[in-house]
Amino acid sequence: MNEAAPKPVNPIWVSIAVSLAAFMEVLDTTIANVALTHIAGSLGASSEESTWVLTSYLVSNGIVLPLSGWLSGLMGRKNFFILCIIGFTFTSFMCGIATSLSMLIIFRLLQGLAGGGLQPAQQAIIKDSFPPEKLGMAFAITGITTVLAPILGPTLGGYITDNYNWRWIFFMNVPVGLLAAFLVKVLVQDPPSAQKQDVGSIDYIGLGLIALGLGALQIVLDKGQQEDWFDSSFIVLFAVISAISLVLAIYWLLQQKRPVVELKLFKIPSFGMPCVMMFFVGFALYGSTTLLPMMVQANFGYDATLSGLLLSPAGIVVLFMMPVVGKLVNVVPAKYLISIGMLINALGMWATGLITPQTDYSTFVFVRILQTLGLPFLFVPASTLAFSKISPENSSNASAIISLTRNLGGSIGIALVTNKLIHSQQIQQSYLVQHLTMADAGYRYALDTYTQVMTNLGVPSTLVSTKAMGKIYQDLLHQASILAYRDAYNFVAVILIVLGVAALFMPTNRPQKKETPVESH
Known part of the structure; x- marks a missing residue:
């Protein structure tokens, strides 16, 4: 105790x-998405097989996220954080030199395990580094990482893949990881509450149930659409495993004195409700980030780089808005800011539904900015409110739970919006086909126009009608697809409007302007 x-x-x-x-770790949740085709071709795999590059990472990442608070106590938070950085850096290098798809999947699995602890530990370290009256600014910083990285991921991934080689998606993590490990070693100091603790015997049952439940759930969410959901025995099996394991895990953890995941934090009203809102931060962020590049590539002829560039201006706007909202948290109660954020995002989703086949690049950029403009109003106040009644001893556990709910929201959001998209495409196509009759003026006009065009192009008279009908059907599929994207965005908008109203019934925090001790339990 004599040490200074x-x-x-x-x-x-x-x-x-x-x-x-x-930032490096969150970036890797989306950066590989646009490179799958190149990875599959390079390693001699099918497109379906290559999706396991994403699934393996998400599964292992999802398993570690809720356990990171317990692991921080086992090793000490700083030691755990550095170990995660080194593990993530090494596995990134191994992913880059992979010579087969199976080798890449194995190291992506290990990369997800190593990276799963980085988000929660980052949030807990920053939270404990700032005084309570500056928590808003602290979470504005973590928000830049959490919200900006998924937006920039497709842009960076598309640029690297189109201009260099997909392997550099992983190699670029190496220098960043080494620098980060050095800076954390030098700059970060663990407070007493974050140092190595006696966690007692390891709860292997709780650990196993969480790993099995969350791992199976992530497989269901990631592979469900590809396997036609519950028409697939594979998906049904994993859904049953997930449901049983998670129910048993909740029951088991609530009985333990020192659980690997501290579920009792949900008894704190100011923590539980913000966690629900953070779930929908992930839902809105990842769901909308998935839809827009898909839409412009499928219907407007954009390549991976250009579709990624659509997202970048929105990331810059978010970057500037985070510190603004960080200051507003000290003036305006969190629930009002969260409600505003939900409604702004809902407006952005609805505006995206107004696109037409003639929509240009600048319009897409504008609606994407509108889609994400509300995210700082969600992330910063929800995080500030969630931690307002959390003791320093529970910072790591709370961060782990919040990161898990946000990531689960992202996975479920992607699954729901893609399912809605495919279902709506079938409905819209069926609806439009009903209008392909001579009784419909629009159909008669299109048929006459295309018939004249085909005739002018010198198409034989015996094929003119067939060619004209084929062109009309192509237009029909194009319009059905755009209408389906509108339906998917409106689906998200309705959810956000409901949540915007629900946010008004959240607990009211008192904005902290002067130093106030954080309540401990």
Whole structure:
């Protein structure tokens, strides 16, 4: 106890150090999406097989996320964070040199395990580095990582894949990871509540049930659409395994004195409701980020790089809005900001549903900005409110749960919007086909126009009618697809409007303007 206390480090520098590592990890949840075709071709695999590059990462990442608070206590938070960075850096390098798809999948699985602890630990470290009255600004910093990285991922991934080689998606993590590990080692100091603790015997039953339940759930969400959901015995099996395992896990964890996941935090009203809102932050962010590139590539002829560039301006807007909202949290109660954020995002989703086959690039950029403009109003206040009654001892556990709910929201959001999209395409196509009759003026006009065009092009008279009908059917499929995207975006908009109203009934936090001790339990 005679050692001199370490000199405090400016929390901004601490934030930069830990955010560098977390940004790298969150980026990898979306950066590989646009490279799957190149990866499959390079490693001699089918497109379906290559999707396991994404699934393996998400499964292992989802398993570790809720356990990261317990692992931080087992090793000490700083030690755990550095171990995660080194593990993530090494496995990124191994992914880059993979010579077969099976080798790549194995190291993506390990990469997800190593990276799963980075987001929660980053959030907990930043939370404990700032005084309570500056929590809004602290979570504005973590929000830049959480919201900006998934937006930039497809852009960066598309650019690297189109101009260099897909392997550099993984190789670029190596220098960033080494720098991050060095900065964390030098700058981060564990408070007493975050140092290595006696966690007692390891709860193998709780650990196993969580790993099995969340792993199976992630497989269901990621492979469900591809396998035709519950028409597939594969999906049914994993859905049953997930449901049984998670129900048993909840029951078991609530009986333990020292559980691997502290579910009792949900008894705190100011924590439980923001977790629900964070779930829908992931839902809106990942769902909309998935839909827009798909739409412009399928219907407007954009390549991977250009479709990714559509997302970048929105990321810049989010970058500037985060600190603004970080200051507003100290003035306006969180629930009102969350409600505003939900309604802004809903407006953005609805506006995207107004697109037509003639919509241009600048319009897409504008609606994407509108889609994401509300995210800072959701993330920062929800995080601030969630941690307002959390003791320092529970910071890591709370961060783990919040990160899990947000990521699950993203996975479920992607699954729901893609399912809605495919279902709507079938409905819209069926509806439009009903109008292909001579009684419909629009159909007669299109048929006459295309017949004249085909005749002018010198198409033989015996084929003119067939060619004209084929062109009309192509237009029909194109319009059905665009209408289906409108339906998917409107589906998300309705959910966000309901949540915007529900947010008004959340607990009211008192904006902190002066130093106020964080309540401990």
